Amino acid sequence: MAPPEDAPTIIDIPIESQSDLASESDLVELDLDELSDTWRDRLSAILQQDALSLDVIRRNREFDPEMQIQAATTMAGVSDAAACRLSWSGRPKVEQARGVLSFAFHNLLEGSQRRGLNFNMMWEQLQNARVNAHDFSAQVDQQMGYARPVQTRNDVIKTVLKFHRNWMGFTIPSMLRATQAVQGEVLAERDGRTKGNYEYLLREVESLYLPFAVMVLEDYGLPTPLGLKLTEHKLRGTDLPEALESLLFVAERSETLDDLSGVERWILDDVVEGLGGVSSMRVEIGLM
CATH class of the missing domain: 1.10.150 (DNA polymerase; domain 1)
Structure with missing residues (x-):
């Protein structure tokens, strides 16, 4: 019996083929003349809106473009008090840090990015990491109070470490950078408010509140x-x-x-x- 003929291996790179596997976040990075007619039509709502510039949308590539645009629209209509909680720099007060993170959580994160947490759960775990930064055992002790009956201490240790790695190491810093970019355009440039600079909080979170x-x-x-x-x-x-x-x-x-x-x-x-x-x-x- 003759051996089977070699079949060519075809690798689809969605951003190059512009297939249905490509995401809006990927293809919005391309210039208009590089887009196919199909994708130009599908991205028209993003490309033709004026709520948020393409520059900011492209910088925040971890987040869905349409959610970014909706977040910008929401931010433009917040109350004066809410705008103040988004317009700060340096070391934030508790209400300022909570305000920014709450806005980002509810307006930028898709369901899959929330990994089963609601905002209060995320905030409480973050405060646990801050207050007990120098004592990992104390962090585990506090988190044990929220453990399900079937969870062991080892399970809770994994939960705390996972929060450090995923949320404090990536998701929360990404949320802060994206919200800062939107705030800088929507509230600072257009509304004349203080330009937000969340670097202090961002560095504290990334370093797990450790020196x-x-x-x-x-x-x-x-x-x-x-x-x-x-x-x-x-x-x-x-x-x-x-x-x-x-x-x-x-x-x-x-x-x-x-x-x-x-x-x-x-x-x-x-x-x-x-x-x-x-x-x-x-x-x-x-x-x-």
Whole structure:
């Protein structure tokens, strides 16, 4: 029997083929003359509206274009008090942070993006992460109060970690960036209000409300509990170079080493060695 003939493998790239598998978020990125007649007609409501510029819609590509447009229309009609809760910069008050996140949750997220949470559930978990940022066990204890009868503590630990990873690591920062872009155009440029800058809140959420140096150095092998302990010995840094320089400084101080256990000193030494810095153990035995 003859072997079967090779069949060509056809890979459909929706944004290039402009097939029905392509999303509006993808195709709105294309210039008008690159769109097929079919997709030009399907996108006409997005391309011809004036509630929100294409530039903002394209920047917020994680979110459905039509929902962005509706969010802009809604924002343009909010009360003065609500507009004030969206028009701030720097460190927000609780009502300002809640106002922005509530607006984003209800106006930008599709059902599938909410992952089974309502806004109050998301807000309570975020506040749990903020209040108990330095104590993961306390975060789990608090979340246990909302656990279903069949859930074990291990299940709740997974829930907390999943919220950190998915919501605080991606969804909430994306919500803040998108709402800031819409606010900047709808309320700041057109209505003359203060231009929103949610960077402070965004960075706090992304860092799980931990000091920046602690969060960034975890990627270099420094466990969070040890990093928090080192902040008591002046571990600082608002960017990566500052954090690394501060770690090397802290690791050489005898006051730091005296406060660490043998295991903690071993971990710190290993991290510093990996960075090419001075080894605390070599300093201790007088080889450097």
